Each structure stands twice: as structure tokens, then as C-alpha cells.
Amino acid sequence: MASKMRSLFHDPDYYVKTFHSYYADIYNKFDVHASWADRVFGEKIVPQIRVTLGEKEEFRVLGIGSGSGETDVIMLTKLLQRFPLINNRVVEPAEGHIAMYKALVQSKAHELHGVNCDWRQQTIDQYEKAGDLTKFHFVHAVQSLYYVEDPDRSLMYLYNLVEPGGVLLVTLSSSEKSQTHRFRVGLPSLQDDLFKHIATANIRDSLDRRGIPYAEYAQPSRIDVTKCFDPSSEEGAQALDVLTHIIKFKETASAELQAEVMQRLAEFSDKRGNKVVMINDWDAVVVFKPME
Ligand SMILES: C[S@@+](CC[C@H](N)C(=O)[O-])C[C@H]1O[C@@H](n2cnc3c(N)ncnc32)[C@H](O)[C@@H]1O
Known part of the structure; x- marks a missing residue:
């Protein structure tokens, strides 16, 4: 039974579908990101960008693993307040996510006036191998470095793509606070999971080792995993696929593995009345690259 288990990455369409229903159902991510964009991105990050552009010059943005673009669009609208012309290069391997991002840009065309998108359906490693040497004023990898071949190398690659005075933003689960992270760390991993x-x-370790200063902003976040404990819930089953990173986990995992996973889920979550909630806090690590 367990040998039939496959990582979500083997089915990009399924990956896109499960991620979307996961976010819609159990994690009001886009609300969290909207308040983060006001409180942190708009107030603490954008004003620190030390870039002076000519009248017709574009501010260059590189997004890595942008997904369906909701977070990017929120950041772009903040950036537009300072930089009226933006070239937005999007490096995202999932075709379905790019299609959703394009549709979002179209539906928000009035808010994104001045933004020119440049789509690259690639992984970061494919993008790097293609050898484009363009530098950017703002580079971000929002919840995407989990998926790259070598996160430390990709981090430095991205750092080197930032123009002096520009900014690198990486968000990932909080090592100290996230129960989602601790739940996953102990799961038996699939050989084919990336x-x-x-x-x-x-x-932080990667940057400290190289003496690169950074700022850090913590973001509280919770996910409601109550439905995962309901054996008849379709949404709960999809949420488990995202949490374990396994396609149709409940249909393909052995009974022993399912019991182990449910036990871990109970261990790394908290009962709140009739709900079961996981702490899903994440941090934004931000490097403000000095002027040369
Ligand atoms: C958790 S989603 C984050 C999406 C988006 N940044 C957000 O927060 O709304 C991770 C994204 O990384 C993309 N991804 C997966 N492997 C990647 C890789 N090797 N290089 C770049 N992006 C990748 C996935 O397709 C997915 O869209």
C-alpha cells in the first residue's frame, strides 16, 4: 500500500487544486498576507528601498514560486505607490498557478496600471541554468524555498541578483513557533518528495555564516485542522494531502502510517473549544542590500 504513495509534485494540477482549496478552507492566508503587507511590507520594507530611477526607468521585481499571485499583487500595489513603472518577472513552475496569476492580473488591471509582467514557467534552478544576468531592485521568495534543490545555494543566488540598495525578502515557517513545521519535520519522508x-x-544561519545583516518580522498565523480529524470530510482529506505532501494520503498510505500521522497532528495542534488549531507562524527575513 505505502509503495503507491507519491509526492504532490508528481501531479502539478492536483498540487494546484489542493493548495487552493487548502488555503480557502483552513487558512485565511490571503487576509493574513493583506494585513502583513500593510503593517510590514508597506511600512517597514518599501520605505527602506534605496533605489533612484530615471523617469522612464522600470523598477524590477523578481518573484520566485509566486503561486497564483495573490501575495505578489498585494506587494505590487504597495510598490506602485513609490515606483509607477514596474517590470515584474515571475518564476513559477506550475502552469496552473501561472494561469491563475495571469487571470488575477487581468481582473485587477485597474490597480496594476504600470506593471508589466514577464512570465517564466520554470523552477528557480531552471531559471538559474538559463543564465539570465538581469539584476532586480526587489527579489522575493514567499514560502517557496522549501521546494528548491539547494536552499542555501538558491538563497545566495537570489542575494546576488539584488541591485545595490535593493531588497531580498524570504518568508518561511518560523523555526521556533510553527507547529506545522515541527509536525512535518518528524514525518517519515518519501524518497521522491522534493x-x-x-x-x-x-x-538566518546561511546569512550569519556570511556576515550578511538582515531584519526579521514575525507573523502570527493559525490553521484550522478540525476537519482532518473527521474521517468523512473531503476538505479534511485534502488538507492532509497538503500537510503530508502526499497525493491522496488517506487512500494510499498504510493504516500504520495514517495512525502515526494523526497522532502527530494531535500532538502538534491545540484544542480550542470544538476546533483543532495549528500554530502556523511564519517569519519574513529581509536583507537590505547596501549601496556600493
Ligand atoms: C506554498 S506555494 C507559495 C505561493 C506564493 N508565493 C504565496 O505565498 O502565495 C509554493 C510555490 O512554489 C512553487 N515552486 C515549487 N517548486 C519550485 C521551484 N523549484 N522553484 C520555484 N518555485 C517553485 C510552487 O509551484 C508554488 O507555487
């Missing part, structure tokens, strides 16, 4: 169990301490 997911890396990294969190913000790994990013």
Missing part, C-alpha cells in the same frame, strides 16, 4: 524541511533558522 520538499525540504527548512524554516527561518536555516536562512
Whole structure:
């Protein structure tokens, strides 16, 4: 039975579908990101960008693993308040996510006036191998470095793509606070799973080792995993697929593995009345690259 288990990455369409219903059902991510964009991105990050552009010059943004674009669009609208012309290069391997991002940009065309998108359906490693040497004023990897071949190397690659005076933003689960992270770290991993169990301490270590200063902003977040404990819930089953990173986990995992996972889920979550909630806090690590 267990040999039939496959990582979510083997089915990009399924990955896109499960991620979307997961976010819609159990994690009001886009609300969290909207308040983060006001409180942190708009107030603490955008004003620190030390870039002076000519009248017709575009501010260059590189997004890595942008998904369906909701978070990017929120950041772009904040950036537009300072930089009226933006070139937004999106590196995202999932075709379905790019299609959703394009549709979102179209539906928000009035808010994104001045933004020119440049789509690259690639992984970061494919993008790097293609050898484009363009530098950017703002580079971000929001919840995506879990999926790259070598997070430390990719982090430095991205750092080197930032123009002097520009900003690198990486968000990942909080090493110290996230129950989601601790739940995943102990799961028996699939050989074919590309997911890396990294969190913000790994990013801090990489930067500390190289003496690169950074700022850090903590973001509280919760996910409601109550439905995962309901054996008849379709949404609960999909949420388990995202949490374990396994396609149709409840249909393909052995009874022993399912019991182990449910026990871990109970261990790394908290009962709140009739709900079961997981702490899903994440941190933004931000490097403000000095002027040369
Ligand atoms: C958890 S989602 C985050 C999406 C988006 N940044 C957000 O927070 O709304 C991770 C994204 O990384 C993308 N991804 C997966 N492997 C990748 C890779 N090797 N390089 C770049 N992006 C990747 C996935 O397709 C997915 O869209």
C-alpha cells in the first residue's frame, strides 16, 4: 500500500487544486498576507528601498514560486505607490498557478496600471541554468524555498541578483513557533518528495555564516485542522494531502502510517473549544542590500 504513495509534485494540477482549496478552507492566508503587507511590507520594507530611477526607468521585481499571485499583487500595489513603472518577472513552475496569476492580473488591471509582467514557467534552478544576468531592485521568495534543490545555494543566488540598495525578502515557517513545521519535520519522508524541511533558522544561519545583516518580522498565523480529524470530510482529506505532501494520503498510505500521522497532528495542534488549531507562524527575513 505505502509503495503507491507519491509526492504532490508528481501531479502539478492536483498540487494546484489542493493548495487552493487548502488555503480557502483552513487558512485565511490571503487576509493574513493583506494585513502583513500593510503593517510590514508597506511600512517597514518599501520605505527602506534605496533605489533612484530615471523617469522612464522600470523598477524590477523578481518573484520566485509566486503561486497564483495573490501575495505578489498585494506587494505590487504597495510598490506602485513609490515606483509607477514596474517590470515584474515571475518564476513559477506550475502552469496552473501561472494561469491563475495571469487571470488575477487581468481582473485587477485597474490597480496594476504600470506593471508589466514577464512570465517564466520554470523552477528557480531552471531559471538559474538559463543564465539570465538581469539584476532586480526587489527579489522575493514567499514560502517557496522549501521546494528548491539547494536552499542555501538558491538563497545566495537570489542575494546576488539584488541591485545595490535593493531588497531580498524570504518568508518561511518560523523555526521556533510553527507547529506545522515541527509536525512535518518528524514525518517519515518519501524518497521522491522534493520538499525540504527548512524554516527561518536555516536562512538566518546561511546569512550569519556570511556576515550578511538582515531584519526579521514575525507573523502570527493559525490553521484550522478540525476537519482532518473527521474521517468523512473531503476538505479534511485534502488538507492532509497538503500537510503530508502526499497525493491522496488517506487512500494510499498504510493504516500504520495514517495512525502515526494523526497522532502527530494531535500532538502538534491545540484544542480550542470544538476546533483543532495549528500554530502556523511564519517569519519574513529581509536583507537590505547596501549601496556600493
Ligand atoms: C506554498 S506555494 C507559495 C505561493 C506564493 N508565493 C504565496 O505565498 O502565495 C509554493 C510555490 O512554489 C512553487 N515552486 C515549487 N517548486 C519550485 C521551484 N523549484 N522553484 C520555484 N518555485 C517553485 C510552487 O509551484 C508554488 O507555487
